[in-house]
Amino acid sequence: SNRRDRESLRVLQLKLHRRQKLLALLAAVSIVLAIGVNEECASGDYKDYYLNASMIAKIRARGTRICSKNDIKILQTIITVAILVVLYDRYRTKAKLSDLQVLLEERRYNFIQVMPPTLQTYTSPAFLGFVLEFFINCFHTFPFLYADVEMVVMKRHILYRLESIMGAVMFVRIYHVLRWLFERTYLKYFDLENSHLLKDDSTIQLVMENLDSRRSLA
Secondary structure (H helix, E strand, C coil), X not given: CHHHXXXXXXXXXXXXXXXXXXXXXXXXXXXXHHHHHHHHHHHHHCCCCCECHHHHHHHHHCCCCCCCCHHHHHHHHHHHHHHHHHHHHHHHHHHHHHHHHHHHHHXXXXXXXXXXXXXXXXXXXXXXXXXXXXXXCCCCCCCXXXXXXXXXXXXXXXXEEHHHHHHHHHHHHHHHHHHHHHHHHHHHHXXXXXXXXXXXXXXXXXXXXXXXXXXXXX
C-alpha cells in the first residue's frame, strides 16, 4: 500500500510538472502574440510630439480606432481558453497531491486529520488563489473589441489602444515560466517521494514548512 501511494505521489508530481510546463509554453506564445498585436495595431500611432487636449478631441471625433488584426486576437482567445483549462486541471492535480501527502503523513504518525467542511474548502487560500489566478489569466487582446483609453502621465496626455493595455497586462503571465523553473528545480533536488522512501524527515519537514509559508503568503 505504501509503495502504491509513493508511486501515485510520483505520478502526480510529474503530472503537475507537465501541466506547468505546458502553461509556461502557452504563456510564452501568448505574450509573443500580444507583442505582435500591439505592433500591428499601434505601430502607426507613435508620435514624436506630445498630444494636447485639442489633438485628442480631434482623434476622438473621428471615432474609436479600429484594428483589423482579429485573426491574431482569435488565436489569442483560443490560447487563453487552453491556459484556463490546463490551469483548472493543474489545480485539481495539486489538490490530489496535497491529499495524498496528508495521507502519507497520517500513516507515518498514526493520526487522522479531520477533513474541513465544504465551505472552508472554498474559502481556503489555495482555492481563492486559484480563483484569482484564473481571473488574471482571462485578460488578453479580445477580438472585435476596440477602445481608446486616455491617460495623463506627468501632465502629458497619452491615448492608448485597448490592445496595447491588454498586451501589457498579459506580461503578468510570465509567472508561469518562473513557476515552471521553480518546480523543475524542486523535482530535481527536493523530491518528496525520495524523502519518504529514505525516511528523510528533516527534508519532509522543511518542504512542508515551505508549502505552509507559501500558503500563508497567498
